[in-house]
Amino acid sequence: MDGRIDVRNLSKSFGTFRAVDDLSFSVEPGRITGFLGPNGAGKTTTLRMVLGLIKPTSGTATIGGTPYTQLTHPISTVGAALEATNFHPGRTGRDHLRVIASAAGLPDSRADELLTLVGIPAAARKRAGGYSMGMRQRLGLAAALMGDPKVLILDEPANGLDPEGIRWLRGFLRHLASEGKTILISSHLLAEVEQTVDDVIIIANGRAVRQGTIDELRGEKRVRVLSPQSDRLARALSDAGLQVRPAEGGGLSVIADETAQIGEIAYRAGVPVHELHSERADLEQLFFQLTENTNRNLGDPAQGFAAPQEGGR
Amino acid sequence: MGTAIKAEVRKLLTTRLWWGMAIAVLAAGALLALLMASILNETPNPEQQAQGQPAMTPLQIATSTYTSGSAFGYVLLMVIGIMTIGSEYRHKTITGSLLAVPHRSRLIAAKVIALLAFGVLYGLIFLIGSVGAGATVLSIRGLEVFPEPGTLLRSLVLVLLVLGLWALIGLGLGVLITNQIAAILVGVGVAFIVEPLLGVLVSQVSWGESLAKYFPSRATNAVLQGYAQDGSTNQLSWWAGALVLIGYAAIMVAIGTFLTERRDVT
Numbered sequence A: 001m002d003g004r005i006d007v008r009n010l011s012k013s014f015g016t017f018r019a020v021d022d023l024s025f026s027v028e029p030g031r032i033t034g035f036l037g038p039n040g041a042g043k044t045t046t047l048r049m050v051l052g053l054i055k056p057t058s059g060t061a062t063i064g065g066t067p068y069t070q071l072t073h074p075i076s077t078v079g080a081a082l083e084a085t086n087f088h089p090g091r092t093g094r095d096h097l098r099v100i101a102s103a104a105g106l107p108d109s110r111a112d113e114l115l116t117l118v119g120i121p122a123a124a125r126k127r128a129g130g131y132s133m134g135m136r137q138r139l140g141l142a143a144a145l146m147g148d149p150k151v152l153i154l155d156e157p158a159n160g161l162d163p164e165g166i167r168w169l170r171g172f173l174r175h176l177a178s179e180g181k182t183i184l185i186s187s188h189l190l191a192e193v194e195q196t197v198d199d200v201i202i203i204a205n206g207r208a209v210r211q212g213t214i215d216e217l218r219g220e221k222r223v224r225v226l227s228p229q230s231d232r233l234a235r236a237l238s239d240a241g242l243q244v245r246p247a248e249g250g251g252l253s254v255i256a257d258e259t260a261q262i263g264e265i266a267y268r269a270g271v272p273v274h275e276l277h278s279e280r281a282d283l284e285q286l287f288f289q290l291t292e293n294t295n296r297n298l299g300d301p302a303q304g305f306a307a308p309q310e311g312g313r
Numbered sequence B: 001m002g003t004a005i006k007a008e009v010r011k012l013l014t015t016r017l018w019w020g021m022a023i024a025v026l027a028a029g030a031l032l033a034l035l036m037a038s039i040l041n042e043t044p045n046p047e048q049q050a051q052g053q054p055a056m057t058p059l060q061i062a063t064s065t066y067t068s069g070s071a072f073g074y075v076l077l078m079v080i081g082i083m084t085i086g087s088e089y090r091h092k093t094i095t096g097s098l099l100a101v102p103h104r105s106r107l108i109a110a111k112v113i114a115l116l117a118f119g120v121l122y123g124l125i126f127l128i129g130s131v132g133a134g135a136t137v138l139s140i141r142g143l144e145v146f147p148e149p150g151t152l153l154r155s156l157v158l159v160l161l162v163l164g165l166w167a168l169i170g171l172g173l174g175v176l177i178t179n180q181i182a183a184i185l186v187g188v189g190v191a192f193i194v195e196p197l198l199g200v201l202v203s204q205v206s207w208g209e210s211l212a213k214y215f216p217s218r219a220t221n222a223v224l225q226g227y228a229q230d231g232s233t234n235q236l237s238w239w240a241g242a243l244v245l246i247g248y249a250a251i252m253v254a255i256g257t258f259l260t261e262r263r264d265v266t
């Protein structure tokens, strides 16, 4: 099994409400894929369909070519953590994991190993009802990892984690991806996963609005330069083979990796430079543009889709 | 399948519910046995006769003593049945359960087998309470403790089955009414109030008796005591009663499986 997640034309209606609408994407092994969208976009509904918990109205979702419900060893194939509240409050963390261990035919010792791995060994004997949000997240993650699965599906895993926890999670997911695992994590904050993910799928109102690698989404690196002799500088930069265009709010915007390169061209052309800095697409801004004004959960249903816009400025 | 059953047994044993219920079942068995062993007589005195207490054989006294508490026992097991699925909905652990056992009918089957096993376990606890307390009082009063051992033993063994079947009825009810508290209130309300009242009402009409004997509580009495408590002659034989109870349990489990197969787990 290659551990590829394949979602084809997946739709789900709750009554007349179309929560997920003709969604198609695939998640590749060895990469971390961010599944992004504002609240109510349909992320959790999609993940639950992938896991066989919600029946799709139409379309299919498979993992390594097999629907989740037909996997012979689900826990050892796919690890999933959906919400941080899925624990019986009267059961200890260790017992919670042991229930999963017995269902999956794993040794009981896995429970303590995993509690240590996610950093809450002391929570073993404590009832889950008394856990903090971060402890619940970690217990959920431990449950997902019980069978050492090839595929990880995590719904908002960073919710409630402290900065140290988020950094640990990042490193840990990187490590797992480097082992060739398929990792799909959802979030409603692009900034939260920006440094973690390789690929992104952005959805709004149940539809995909953008898919690609995080670098594609960021667009090319640009340098902004402000000079009192804009025309001369523009000519000098073009002559050096660079693509130049007027920047919003004055100055020039040049496709280039380094500010030093621009500074040197200006120096050789004898053009004074007042401002020089590198610019990157503001992903949060981009995310907002892709998903803004279209949230059906916030009313104004007449509003159509804003066409996906290019770039961050 | 074996792993799924083991997981269900673990779920039951890893919360406080199971021993809380064990104490309640033990108490129900012991207290009712104490009461029955103290008041029942082979030949009631005139005052009791005036109140309609019939003459009883030693077997009837012993059976009544050891099994009367099962009316509370089976309601407790029904509550356990409700909670094995109700608490999964309430605490949303159903998500994790279905991730581990995605085949939904297999999950229900595992719960059914685990509940039947717990019916036996709780039945033994019940008998420890009822036989322990009842036999002590009967022997102090000089009454026969174990008359007609064959028939009496059959009643005691059937307690184990009856409790398991009521747990299955609860399981079906818990799937039907996903709000755990509502399901428990409805289940207990029907078992303690609605069903007995309905039985009395139905019995007023001429054909009523032949219908009322199929009611769950009456079928249960038929299985355990082998004679009618109210002296009515219209009672199922013990094995017919057992078949009727198995029928109820099967229907409730079938409804539960049907609904679980179709529901979205959100």
Ligand SMILES: Nc1ncnc2c1ncn2[C@@H]1O[C@H](COP(=O)(O)OP(=O)(O)OP(=O)(O)O)[C@@H](O)[C@H]1O
Pocket (backbone or CB within 6 Å): A014, A017, A019, A037, A038, A039, A040, A041, A042, A043, A044, A045, A046, A187, A188, A297, B266
């Ligand atoms: N069982 C249900 N019945 C009716 N509507 C539902 C149901 N589950 C989800 N929805 C609706 O479907 C939409 C998508 O919900 P979903 O939980 O998938 O969003 P999400 O992207 O996970 O949001 P969030 O970031 O808040 O977790 C929402 O508008 C929600 O109200």
Ligand SMILES: [Mg+2]
Pocket (backbone or CB within 6 Å): A043, A044, A045, A155
């Ligand atoms: Mg969600």
